[in-house]
Amino acid sequence: MPKKQNTTAIKKRNIIVGQSGGPTSAINSSLAGVYKTAKERGFHTIYGMLNGVQGLMDEQYVDLSTQIHSDMDIEVLKRTPSAFLGSCRYKLPEIHENPEIYEKIFCILDKLEIEAFIYIGGNDSMDTIKKLFDYAIVKGHKQKFLGVPKTIDNDLALTDHTPGFGSAAKYIATSTKEIIRDALGFSYRNKTISILEIMGRNAGWLTGATALARTEECDGPDLIYLPEITFDIDKFLENVKEMQETRDAVVIAVSEGIKLADGRYVCELSGGGEYVDAFGHKQLQGTAAYLAGFLGAKLGCKTRSIEFSTLQRSASHMASRVDINEAFMVGGAAVKAADEGDSGKMIVIDRIADDPYMSSAGVYDVHRIANNEKLVPREWVNEEGNYITDEFINYIEPLIQGDYPPFMVNGLPQHLVLNR
Amino acid sequence: MPKKQNTTAIKKRNIIVGQSGGPTSAINSSLAGVYKTAKERGFHTIYGMLNGVQGLMDEQYVDLSTQIHSDMDIEVLKRTPSAFLGSCRYKLPEIHENPEIYEKIFCILDKLEIEAFIYIGGNDSMDTIKKLFDYAIVKGHKQKFLGVPKTIDNDLALTDHTPGFGSAAKYIATSTKEIIRDALGFSYRNKTISILEIMGRNAGWLTGATALARTEECDGPDLIYLPEITFDIDKFLENVKEMQETRDAVVIAVSEGIKLADGRYVCELSGGGEYVDAFGHKQLQGTAAYLAGFLGAKLGCKTRSIEFSTLQRSASHMASRVDINEAFMVGGAAVKAADEGDSGKMIVIDRIADDPYMSSAGVYDVHRIANNEKLVPREWVNEEGNYITDEFINYIEPLIQGDYPPFMVNGLPQHLVLNR
Numbered sequence: 004m005p006k007k008q009n010t011t012a013i014k015k016r017n018i019i020v021g022q023s024g025g026p027t028s029a030i031n032s033s034l035a036g037v038y039k040t041a042k043e044r045g046f047h048t049i050y051g052m053l054n055g056v057q058g059l060m061d062e063q064y065v066d067l068s069t070q071i072h073s074d075m076d077i078e079v080l081k082r083t084p085s086a087f088l089g090s091c092r093y094k095l096p097e098i099h100e101n102p103e104i105y106e107k108i109f110c111i112l113d114k115l116e117i118e119a120f121i122y123i124g125g126n127d128s129m130d131t132i133k134k135l136f137d138y139a140i141v142k143g144h145k146q147k148f149l150g151v152p153k154t155i156d157n158d159l160a161l162t163d164h165t166p167g168f169g170s171a172a173k174y175i176a177t178s179t180k181e182i183i184r185d186a187l188g189f190s191y192r193n194k195t196i197s198i199l200e201i202m203g204r205n206a207g208w209l210t211g212a213t214a215l216a217r218t219e220e221c222d223g224p225d226l227i228y229l230p231e232i233t234f235d236i237d238k239f240l241e242n243v244k245e246m247q248e249t250r251d252a253v254v255i256a257v258s259e260g261i262k263l264a265d266g267r268y269v270c271e272l273s274g275g276g277e278y279v280d281a282f283g284h285k286q287l288q289g290t291a292a293y294l295a296g297f298l299g300a301k302l303g304c305k306t307r308s309i310e311f312s313t314l315q316r317s318a319s320h321m322a323s324r325v326d327i328n329e330a331f332m333v334g335g336a337a338v339k340a341a342d343e344g345d346s347g348k349m350i351v352i353d354r355i356a357d358d359p360y361m362s363s364a365g366v367y368d369v370h371r372i373a374n375n376e377k378l379v380p381r382e383w384v385n386e387e388g389n390y391i392t393d394e395f396i397n398y399i400e401p402l403i404q405g406d407y408p409p410f411m412v413n414g415l416p417q418h419l420v421l422n423r
Numbered sequence: 424m425p426k427k428q429n430t431t432a433i434k435k436r437n438i439i440v441g442q443s444g445g446p447t448s449a450i451n452s453s454l455a456g457v458y459k460t461a462k463e464r465g466f467h468t469i470y471g472m473l474n475g476v477q478g479l480m481d482e483q484y485v486d487l488s489t490q491i492h493s494d495m496d497i498e499v500l501k502r503t504p505s506a507f508l509g510s511c512r513y514k515l516p517e518i519h520e521n522p523e524i525y526e527k528i529f530c531i532l533d534k535l536e537i538e539a540f541i542y543i544g545g546n547d548s549m550d551t552i553k554k555l556f557d558y559a560i561v562k563g564h565k566q567k568f569l570g571v572p573k574t575i576d577n578d579l580a581l582t583d584h585t586p587g588f589g590s591a592a593k594y595i596a597t598s599t600k601e602i603i604r605d606a607l608g609f610s611y612r613n614k615t616i617s618i619l620e621i622m623g624r625n626a627g628w629l630t631g632a633t634a635l636a637r638t639e640e641c642d643g644p645d646l647i648y649l650p651e652i653t654f655d656i657d658k659f660l661e662n663v664k665e666m667q668e669t670r671d672a673v674v675i676a677v678s679e680g681i682k683l684a685d686g687r688y689v690c691e692l693s694g695g696g697e698y699v700d701a702f703g704h705k706q707l708q709g710t711a712a713y714l715a716g717f718l719g720a721k722l723g724c725k726t727r728s729i730e731f732s733t734l735q736r737s738a739s740h741m742a743s744r745v746d747i748n749e750a751f752m753v754g755g756a757a758v759k760a761a762d763e764g765d766s767g768k769m770i771v772i773d774r775i776a777d778d779p780y781m782s783s784a785g786v787y788d789v790h791r792i793a794n795n796e797k798l799v800p801r802e803w804v805n806e807e808g809n810y811i812t813d814e815f816i817n818y819i820e821p822l823i824q825g826d827y828p829p830f831m832v833n834g835l836p837q838h839l840v841l842n843r
Contacts, residue, residue: 022608026604026605026608026609053611054611054612057611057612058611083604084601084604084605085601085604085605085607085608086608089607089608089609089610089611090608090609090611091611091612092609173834173835176834176835177740177835177836178734178738180835180836180838181504181505181734181737181738181739181740181836182733182734182737184446184503184504184505184737184838184840185446185504185505185733185736185737186733187505187509188442188446188505188506188509188510189446189509189510189512190509191473191474191477191478191509191510191511192474192477192511197733215834215835216835218832218833218835219832220837220838220839220840221838221840289712292709292712307732307733309730309732309733309734310729310730310732312727312729312730313602313605313606313617313727313729314598314601314602314729316605317601317602317604317605318598318601319601320597320601320740320741321740323834400833400834403834403835404833404834405834406831408828411826412638412639413638413820413824414593414596414635414743414820414823414824414825415593415596415597415600415635415636415638415823416597416600416601417640418600418604418640418641419640420604420640420641
């Protein structure tokens with residue numbers, strides 16, 4: 004054993020990091036945290052795999068020191084949305100199904116003298132960490148495998164919340180406030196209904212975040228429908244009619260993933276929702292448009308559907324400082340964990356206190372995490388199923404605090420982009 | 424004559440201001456400019472008509488000093504989107520068609536001892552100023568009528584550009600940059616097409632603003648289609664195919680108002696575009712969604728449509744400092760003009776210089792302005808009709824410079840709202 008350790012000690016200590024799954028405003032801050040901490044901890048070469056493991060298998064990677072030249076570059080990277088290294092939606096097969104793929108990946112890792120493999124992503128990416136760790140254990144490979152959470156959807160179990168969620172929530176709440184002002188500006192003798200469509204296939208965290216717009220000077224949205232609650236279109240119509248009795252401009256937030264009792268997505272009623280991605284997820288779009296048409300026909304008033312679309316995951320210009328800092332922290336914590344010998348783990352965010360808000364990074368076994376979706380608890384939705392409770396607000400409010408304003412160049416936010 | 428002037432001099436010098444037409448991020452900065460300048464010039468009571476002339480006819484107005492208590496309030500107002508006083512889309516009838524309406528309005532103005540009437544709005548609002556001025560001349564009323572331009576569409580003639588346009592352009596360019604990053608993050612072995620739908624029924628100024636995203640570190644959108652150019656769907660398909668030969672993620676900007684050679688809006692092809700507002704304008708929505716479906720079917724790749732929707736006119740959080748300052752300037756200039764005896768005029772923005780950019784407020788006869796739409800000149804679009812030229816960029820670039828960041832309270836932008 005001591006002999007082997009010595010051998011390791013004179014080997015180059017290299018590290019590789021990748022990004023996977025849907026983009027967020029915070030995923031590059033985690034990358035920055037990995038890079039800065041790896042440098043500080045004396046790793047030799049810090050590689051970035053391009054387009055996740057899918058690119059790695061094609062030997063697509065860069066030495067990150069050729070991309071990030073200064074602390075200023077790190078700060079620009081933290082303000083750059085989407086995946087700097089490129090992302091992928093590639094799911095590793097089970098080990099017994101295709102061991103060749105694993106052999107290929109470990110061959111590349113060995114060639115690059117990789118000591119630690121850091122993967123920033125969501126549920127599906129943690130599955131990658133789990134499988135690579137399991138394979139390494141079985142085959143006696145020494146690399147450490149660490150996962151860094153990332154998803155705007157906030158649907159990862161065991162972590163208090165996910166990096167990327169806070170910035171998406173802040174953008175959504177800000178935009179909701181602005182849309183409400185817009186709608187009210189036109190409401191004189193003019194009944195209008197605005198329906199906002201928010202991302203979240205099964206989890207309503209982001210849709211619920213629209214309620215943050217309920218502030219001292221804004222009533223917030225009038226009705227909120229999460230995917231966790233079966234959607235009843237007749238009850239919906241009743242809810243809206245009731246709201247129209249007391250206000251001219253009704254603003255409604257719906258999740259893209261709301262479903263009828265028979266299991267169909269609302270967006271499927273209009274013929275949408277047909278695209279299926281590599282993970283078998285339906286791409287949902289058109290829920291708000293369908294409901295706007297429905298209400299327009301039933302109530303005869305002007306309706307408008309508004310989809311936040313990809314902006315909710317990439318609007319770095321309205322990032323949350325808490326979120327960007329936590330994303331950086333979990334990136335750094337993964338390097339620290341790997342450096343100290345951990346493997347097969349995901350970094351999580353533990354909430355230490357609410358007032359003042361404090362959080363820290365924890366380490367959990369990735370086998371306990373992967374593929375469990377964290378949904379909004381039923382008791383955080385009101386009895387009617389058309390709004391969220393104060394507990395929900397108390398949970399998310401700390402996560403949108405503080406700004407991380409972009410560096411503006413010639414009137415527009417500056418981004419750090421890959422130089423190939 | 425001297426006697427009459429004396430009578431006027433001991434009368435209260437009151438002023439009334441209203442907002443009309445579609446909201447913008449800058450219309451409240453013009454209101455702030457009117458208020459601050461009217462106070463400085465010694466006007467007694469500064470009234471705000473609620474929901475424009477339509478509300479005025481219902482005697483809906485407020486004393487603005489009950490709403491704006493400090494210079495800080497003025498600064499919050501400048502950062503508040505949509506119409507603080509509420510807007511309307513009410514078109515005055517011709518004078519001979521319904522003189523009673525005019526009698527009613529002037530009766531209210533006389534009762535409130537109004538000396539100047541300031542109306543902030545677009546083409547249709549300038550029509551209101553023209554008619555009220557004409558009626559006042561015919562009937563010998565002494566009130567002054569001044570128009571303050573406002574529209575995100577930038578389609579008013581004679582003014583170099585309109586307040587509200589610069590902020591909308593800055594939001595659109597910022598969001599386009601972020602969406603492009605988002606699209607590129609996913610483009611590995613995965614052809615994608617993103618289609619952005621931008622407001623602008625007949626004028627392509629805002630759609631063209633997406634080209635501002637073409638910066639040192641971003642290629643900008645690949646194709647841009649303005650409503651000024653007849654849309655040829657076969658040529659469009661060819662353009663996209665060509666783009667796909669050299670890039671995996673194609674990003675396309677289209678105006679909501681693009682039309683086929685037979686005069687139909689593209690959005691009408693999918694059955695949309697049926698709502699008609701009080702001015703007979705069709706409400707357009709669904710252009711990008713239709714084209715995304717079309718390209719998906721023809722090219723078999725993943726497509727996504729993104730509508731900026733009402734956010735492009737109300738996203739104060741990404742306002743242009745040049746725009747907010749100019750909006751304030753033209754509001755103040757209208758008060759100054761009225762105070763100095765002008766009437767039947769609209770304030771315009773004159774561009775004094777490009778480098779460094781300088782502008783000033785001018786005064787034009789409203790009869791020369793109303794109902795002429797300013798379109799993008801053909802020579803500012805490339806020969807192919809699928810991108811804009813450098814002249815276009817040089818024209819709009821100065822208008823998005825500088826930030827006017829919101830005051831953040833508890834993580835979200837603070838707005839000033841009417842206290843009734």
